[in-house]
Amino acid sequence: MRIGELAARAGTTTRTLRYYESRGLLPARRGDNGYRTYDEEDLKLLRQIRTLQDFGFDLEETRPFVECLRAGHPEGDSCPASLVVYRRKLAELDTLIEQLTSVRAQVAAQLTRAEAAVPGGPEPKCELGGHG
Amino acid sequence: MRIGELAARAGTTTRTLRYYESRGLLPARRGDNGYRTYDEEDLKLLRQIRTLQDFGFDLEETRPFVECLRAGHPEGDSCPASLVVYRRKLAELDTLIEQLTSVRAQVAAQLTRAEAAVPGGPEPKCELGGHG
DNA sequence: GTAAGCCTTGACGCGGACGTCAAGGCAAGA
C-alpha cells in the first residue's frame, strides 16, 4: 500500500502521514522507486493516532499508544505508559471543564445583569408556554 | 501616563499595549517626544479588554465592549452589540463544555476497560474508607 | 511518445497573541 491509499483508508491526507513520519511517529519502509510502503499494521497504528487526535490528544501523547501496538500488544492502551497518559488527560479535562464552567457562569451572570439595564437588550423569555 | 505605567497598572506588558494599538483596539495620543500618552479612561478600557481575554474571548470579540465604553456608556456591556457577543460566547462555551464532557466520558471508559487488562494498571481504589 | 496521475523533497503560510531581540532616541539624576 502506498501513501495515498493509506491516507484515503484512514480518512486523512498524505501531508499528514509525511508529517507523522517527520515526527518519528509513523516511519515507512521504501520501495525500489523510493515510494513509501505501508501495510495493514500501519493502518492500525494510524487509526489509533487519529482516534486519540480526535479526542484532543497532542500528537506526542499518542506516542505511547503507537509504541504499545508496535510492541505487539493487542491494543494501544494495553501498556502502563498509555494508562498514564489517559489519567493525565482525564485530569486535564477535569480542570478545563471546571474552568470553562466557571467562566460560563460568570458570563451568564454578566449577561443577566447587563440585560436588565440595556433597552431592547432583554429579549423576553417567557416561562410559560415556552419550548426551551 | 506613559505606556510602561499603564502596562504595570493593568498587569500586562508594553508589547501587549502596542499590539492592541496595532489592531486599532486601544489607540494612543502622542506627546511632543513621540511617546504614547494614556489617561485613566484608557486604563478602564484596558481592564475591560483584559477581563474578557481572561474569560477566553478573542481580541476581536472585546471590540464592541471597548467601543461601548468609549461611546460614553457606564459599562462595556451597556450596549446591544456587547450582549450579542455575550450570547454567542455562551453558546460556544456550552458546545465546548458538552464536547469535552463527552470526550471525558469516553476516555474514562477506555481507561476503566484498559485497567482491567493491564497488569499493575488498576490501582486499587477501595470503595470502603475512602476520602473521595 | 505523451498525457494523466501517482509519488518525491523542500519550503513557506496560517492563526492568535504576543515574546524577544536590535538599533537607536529621549529624559533625568549624579
Added chain:
DNA sequence: TCTTGCCTTGACGTCCGCGTCAAGGCTTAC
C-alpha cells in the same frame, strides 16, 4: 558628561498540525 532607564519602530520567533505550492521523477494507459 555619562549612565541609567525609559521610550520608539521594525522584524523575526513561538506553538501545532498540518495546507499549499513548486519542481521534478516514476508508472501506466493509450
